[in-house]
Amino acid sequence: MASSAILALPQKPxxxxxxxxxxxxxxxxxxxxxxxxxxxxxxxxxxEFAADLPASQWIFLETAHLRWASSLPDQKIDLDERVRVDAELARLREKLPSVPKEVKKLDPxxxxHLIAMKGEDLYARFQALLRVTDADFPAERKTDGPFMGAGQYLGEKDKFEVSLHSNRTTHNLFTKEFSGAQVTNALRWHFPGLHKMHASLPCEDADLRQDKWLFPHIAHNLSHLFFSAYKHFSYDPPLWLDEGLALCLEKEIDPRSTTNEGEEGSFRDATYPSDWSDATRKMLARGRAKTMAELMYMKEVGALDRDGLFTVWSMVRFLIDTQAEGLAKLLGGVKGQLDEQGLPTGKDLPSLQRKLLKDVFAWTPQAFDEVWRAWASQPPVAGK
Ligand SMILES: [Zn+2]
Structure with missing residues (x-):
């Protein structure tokens, strides 16, 4: 009995x-x-994570705001990726002198290390959009001062997590345990008791096996986690802002990358054009753009068709490029709405958005549409 009990123990990772x-x-x-x-x-x-999910090797890395689990194998550096990867390696080498110069492939x-370094870049980028720093988030909710959520990580109590699965099987095993569902593509999750957010990404398909396409996809998913977490995830933020932000951050990494939210989780969608400014102009010319008055009420991501995605991306891009200060106020205003008892509430978000548009920008939804359309219809600047 004793020996079989020993044999039944999980293998030491x-x-x-x-x-x-x-x-x-x-x-x-x-x-x-x-x-x-x-x-x-x-x-x-x-x-326990590594022991429960069979993979040839799990590697973990924790930085100031994020934790990573990865079973990704090594990665050959393609010729067209050489310049980007060399620049990233040079940055890492400033901190880790042992990082080699002539690398044909990246070991796991x-x-x-490179993904985690860029993850912190993304966190800083998101904080810059929100116009906040770590100092704005106390570890516990305070009775005085503005409501900033429940913890240090944009309002959550614990760090953001991303698991990168080289094999869809471990992604399925891992996510089914807490979500109860069998999800094919990337799954984002809020652990309420733990007050932290996790994104589980299967990196098995040909495109997401390459960091070139994987990292913009990570950026998209992290943008959703960050915005949901801001001032604590107590209700779903307005869809157009959430999706628009995620697409903007993804396309700041690589404009050719498009992550779409599907029934089976979020996935890289290769059917989209690479130039979204051009696609938006064509859509506007055909009169196919959504209006702010419609978007404010939209809750289901399935309601955003192709033209809807061009619209929300372009609207948020417009706010980032021309109204950065106001955008930060809008993002802060739609998150962390409190009721009479001082508890977070997602009640009547359309009215809240209408009020913020008016207070921050002096726009009605119709006025917003007009200014945005004029901006988005401009022909591209020559040489840019
Ligand atoms: Zn290391």
């Missing part, structure tokens, strides 16, 4: 040391790495 920061506290701190594990992951520890550790 392979523990390897990162060849680049070598688990050296000084090197890791310099590179912005908190730890390579153990760390929390989903509802478990990273050790180096690959995750």
């Amino acid at each position: 392979k523990v390897a040391t990162c060849p680049w920061c070598k688990n050296d506290p000084v090197l890791m701190a310099a590179a912005g790495v908190v730890t390579h594990g153990p760390m929390p992951m989903g509802t478990k520890t990273s050790v 550790w180096l690959r995750l």
Whole structure:
């Protein structure tokens, strides 16, 4: 009995040391790495996570605001990616001098180090859009001062998590445990008791196996997590803003990448054109744009067809490029609405949006449409 009980124990997961920061506290701190594990992951520890989900190797990396789990293998660097990857490696080398110069392929550790570095870039970009810093988020809700949620991470209590699965099977096993559903594509989740957000991404299909397409897709999903988390995730934010922001951040990484929200989770959609400014102008010329008055009421992402996606991307792009200060006020205003008892409430968001448009920009929804259309219809500037 004793021996079979021992045999039934799960295999001890392979523990390897990162060849680049070598688990050296000084090197890791310099590179912005908190730890390579153990760390929390989903509802478990990273050790349990790795033991439960069969993969040849799991690597974990925690930075100031994010935690990553990855079973991604090494990645050959394509010729057309050379310049981008070399620049990223040079940035990492400033912190981790051992990072080599002539790399034909990224090993799984180096690959995750680069992804994690860019994850923190994205966090900083999002904070800049919100016009906030870490200092704006107390660890606990305070009785005085503006309502900023329940914790340090944009309003959540714990760090943001992303799991990158080289194999869809582990993505399915992992997500089914807490969501109860079998999801084919990327799944985003809020763990209410833990007050943290997780994105689980299957990276099995040919496109998402390449970092070139994977990272913009990560950016899209993280944008959704960040905006949901802002001032704590207590209700769904207005769809047009949420989707528009995610598309903007994704396309700031690579304009050719489009992540779409489907029935089976979010996925990279290769059927879209690469020039969305041009697509938006053509759509406007055909009179196919949605109006702000319609979008304010929209809750189901399925209601956003192709023209709807061009519209929300372009509207948010317009606000980022021409009304950055006002956009931050709008984003802050739609999140963290409180009721008479001081509790977060998603009640009557259309009225809230109408009020914010008026107070922040002095626009009616119709006036917004006119200014946005004029901006989005402009022909491209020569040489740009
Ligand atoms: Zn490392």
